[in-house]
Amino acid sequence: ALSHPAHEFCAVGGDASGCGGGGDGTRILIKGGTVVNAHLAEEADVYIEDGVVVAVRPDIPVDVDNVRVIDATGKYVMPGGIDPHTHLEMEFMGTVTIDDFFSGHAAALAGGTTMHIDFVIPVDGNLTAGLESYKHKAAKAAMDYGFHMAITKWNDEVAREMEVMVKEHGINSFKFFMAYKGSLMVTDDLLLQGLRKCKSLGALAMVHAENGDAVAEGQQRMIDLGITGPEGHALSRPPILEGEATARAIRLAKFINTPLYVVHVMSIDAMDEIAKAKREGQRVIGEPVVSGLVLDDSWLWDPDFTIASKYVMSPPIREAGHGKALQAALSSGILQLVGTDHCTFNSTQKAFGSDDFRKIPNGVNGLEERMHILWDSMVTGKISVTDYVRVTSTEWYYTLNLLKPGFSLEVTRLSYQNALFN
Ligand SMILES: NC(=O)NCCC(=O)O
Numbered sequence: 001a002l003s004h005p006a007h008e009f010c011a012v013g014g015d016a017s018g019c020g021g022g023g024d025g026t027r028i029l030i031k032g033g034t035v036v037n038a039h040l041a042e043e044a045d046v047y048i049e050d051g052v053v054v055a056v057r058p059d060i061p062v063d064v065d066n067v068r069v070i071d072a073t074g075k076y077v078m079p080g081g082i083d084p085h086t087h088l089e090m091e092f093m094g095t096v097t098i099d100d101f102f103s104g105h106a107a108a109l110a111g112g113t114t115m116h117i118d119f120v121i122p123v124d125g126n127l128t129a130g131l132e133s134y135k136h137k138a139a140k141a142a143m144d145y146g147f148h149m150a151i152t153k154w155n156d157e158v159a160r161e162m163e164v165m166v167k168e169h170g171i172n173s174f175k176f177f178m179a180y181k182g183s184l185m186v187t188d189d190l191l192l193q194g195l196r197k198c199k200s201l202g203a204l205a206m207v208h209a210e211n212g213d214a215v216a217e218g219q220q221r222m223i224d225l226g227i228t229g230p231e232g233h234a235l236s237r238p239p240i241l242e243g244e245a246t247a248r249a250i251r252l253a254k255f256i257n258t259p260l261y262v263v264h265v266m267s268i269d270a271m272d273e274i275a276k277a278k279r280e281g282q283r284v285i286g287e288p289v290v291s292g293l294v295l296d297d298s299w300l301w302d303p304d305f306t307i308a309s310k311y312v313m314s315p316p317i318r319e320a321g322h323g324k325a326l327q328a329a330l331s332s333g334i335l336q337l338v339g340t341d342h343c344t345f346n347s348t349q350k351a352f353g354s355d356d357f358r359k360i361p362n363g364v365n366g367l368e369e370r371m372h373i374l375w376d377s378m379v380t381g382k383i384s385v386t387d388y389v390r391v392t393s394t395e396w397y398y399t400l401n402l403l404k405p406g407f408s409l410e411v412t413r414l415s416y417q418n419a420l421f422n
């Protein structure tokens with residue numbers, strides 16, 4: 001489900017035949033850099049015509065009068081980042097996320113991400129109305145994007161619309177929220193129906209895995225104890241509730257025999273369930289997000305509400321130790337690709353919950369920061385540069401089996417010496 005499917009990707013070493021065409025005549029040579037793909041890093045030039053990579057090999061001769069030459073000596077040339085998990089202009093918890101499809105895209109591009117996949121939220125359960133609304137929001141887009149679709153209600157019409165989404169709109173990933181009781185949360189009954197439908201359509205089922213009923217009880221417990229500040233958010237929804245829901249979703253997916261994608265894996269508890277399922281041969285894809293990989297929950301105890309509330313997201317940012325364990329799981333392939341769950345609210349919006357943490361809109365940033373934070377925290381002996389490209393970009397194509405002609409991959413350039421992205 002790409003916004004500009006007319007772009008084509010020409011594989012490394014490919015020639016001009018069958019690539020390009022229909023562009024604006026621009027010719028660019030990125031010269032002398034280290035080209036990094038998911039499986040190989042090599043010294044090479046990259047020749048681009050009409051926005052299409054035509055050739056990747058050393059010493060490509062060009063007519064310098066007609067070609068813009070960019071000197072990439074000493075730099076890495078890599079595919080632009082793909083963020084598989086964002087929420088731009090999303091109506092949520094009585095307000096709307098502050099980054100829209102323009103400001104979010106500007107932020108993404110500034111940070112080296114050139115494509116993202118956002119979640120369409122149905123309108124009163126209706127998928128077509130939800131998609132129309134998101135197409136309208138995305139009219140101001142400045143880069144490539146795709147859509148997943150959330151499923152918030154179940155009936156024959158929703159089942160039929162899922163088929164329409166796959167067959168007519170190319171949306172083939174559907175997310176089920178197991179949390180947010182009273183709004184987005186689905187029951188096990190709905191999840192089972194949804195998993196079955198995904199299987200029959202060959203679509204990917206995704207879950208936000210937290211036990212929403214238990215979270216509601218945990219929240220009431222905190223309020224009864226007089227804990228109303230942001231720390232109550234973390235205390236009310238501990239890792240065990242994420243682990244439980246992850247295990248339940250994995251088992252239901254096994255029962256239906258369909259693959260499962262677990263979004264924002266934030267805890268060791270959830271990660272262990274994914275590792276166990278993988279060891280047993282089940283196809284489960286685990287997505288950590290940058291906030292979960294590099295932050296800990298001490299921020300939620302900051303006495304300044306404005307600071308603490310910035311870190312409120314669900315599942316919560318966990319105690320120190322979880323992040324490092326998630327990093328190790330990413331290094332070893334237990335977790336597979338890194339998103340952000342970019343879902344930003346300003347301090348006025350966060351202040352809706354100044355007397356009651358349950359009303360703080362849930363969400364943190366990351367769309368601009370993901371690429372360099374991951375580089376700084378993990379390409380320091382934990383993952384290789386090729387793994388970096390895989391987990392920030394190309395793995396998404398493999399996840400949805402999209403790495404084929406007709407789908408776009410952008411090129412980005414990271415100059416690590418001065419930590420600048422271009
Ligand atoms: N994660 C979060 O806190 N906000 C966005 C909605 C979701 O993905 O759960």
Ligand SMILES: [Zn+2]
Binds near residue numbers: 085086087
């Ligand atoms: Zn999300």
